[in-house]
Amino acid sequence: MANHAEKPAIKLEGLVKRYGSGSSAVEALKGVDMEVYPGEVVGLLGPSGSGKTTLLQCLGAVIDPTAGRITLGGDVTFDDDWKISDLRELRRDRIGFIFQAPYLIPFLDATENVSLLPMLAGKSNKESTARAMDLFKVLDIAHRAGARISELSGGEAQRVAIARALANNPPIILADEPTAPLDGKRSLTVMSMLNELAVQYRTAIIVVTHDDNIIPTFKRLYRIRDGRAHEEAGEGRSFEV
Numbered sequence: 565m566a567n568h569a570e571k572p573a574i575k576l577e578g579l580v581k582r583y584g585s586g587s588s589a590v591e592a593l594k595g596v597d598m599e600v601y602p603g604e605v606v607g608l609l610g611p612s613g614s615g616k617t618t619l620l621q622c623l624g625a626v627i628d629p630t631a632g633r634i635t636l637g638g639d640v641t642f643d644d645d646w647k648i649s650d651l652r653e654l655r656r657d658r659i660g661f662i663f664q665a666p667y668l669i670p671f672l673d674a675t676e677n678v679s680l681l682p683m684l685a686g687k688s689n690k691e692s693t694a695r696a697m698d699l700f701k702v703l704d705i706a707h708r709a710g711a712r713i714s715e716l717s718g719g720e721a722q723r724v725a726i727a728r729a730l731a732n733n734p735p736i737i738l739a740d741e742p743t744a745p746l747d748g749k750r751s752l753t754v755m756s757m758l759n760e761l762a763v764q765y766r767t768a769i770i771v772v773t774h775d776d777n778i779i780p781t782f783k784r785l786y787r788i789r790d791g792r793a794h795e796e797a798g799e800g801r802s803f804e805v
């Protein structure tokens with residue numbers, strides 16, 4: 565179902581994550597295989613406790629997998645052990661995170677919240693601000709660029725958080741319940757923007773969700789069951805919002 569003409573941005577082979585040891589051990593992931601291609605927005609579904617957050621955390625180098633292999637953009641980053649020395653650099657340059665709550669810095673304005681990341685990665689102030697403004701235009705929020713975080717609506721704040729995740733143009737975005745705080749219409753707006761951004765910047769995006777409203781937007785999805793990921797075709801509907 566995926567486009568095999570290109571190298572996957574994310575490839576997981578037999579990914580295992582065990583918490584604890586002995587009789588109290590929990591094997592949250594029992595051998596997950598998954599591929600996500602540049603320009604794709606893929607859903608990750610499953611009941612509570614099935615291992616969705618664990619999978620995102622392993623992929624984002626937030627926790628250590630127990631076994632298996634992770635290949636990002638053709639580079640093996642984990643093969644029964646981390647294959648790169650600087651995991652902070654991996655998180656900063658190659659992976660963007662979007663959470664349920666925007667977690668923006670309240671004493672900075674919208675632009676500063678986004679431009680901070682490219683600046684930390686060594687870009688100039690001017691270049692970083694220009695990057696924030698480009699993303700705000702795509703996300704239709706340029707008119708709020710100078711606003712304080714407390715002045716933004718929930719939907720606007722979430723769009724600033726999406727711009728922040730894209731600020732360093734990472735090839736991968738991991739989104740954990742990004743539409744949870746939003747109503748149905750705004751959820752669909754966010755999904756249509758993520759799809760647009762994925763295509764425009766060739767980003768591979770994984771969206772963990774329980775939101776029935778956005779499930780029809782995925783062209784492809786994985787359901788986690790019994791510690792494994794099962795691939796399904798989605799409806800891939802784009803909604804007029």
Ligand SMILES: Nc1ncnc2c1ncn2[C@@H]1O[C@H](COP(=O)(O)OP(=O)(O)OP(=O)(O)O)[C@@H](O)[C@H]1O
Pocket residue numbers: 583584590592610611612613614615616617618619
């Ligand atoms: N730090 C931990 N120590 C021990 N067990 C854990 C830990 N974190 C998660 N687990 C267990 O691993 C399993 C998967 O948890 P995870 O949080 O990944 O599920 P989830 O699909 O994200 O759930 P939800 O939809 O409720 O957020 C669960 O059985 C959970 O209890």
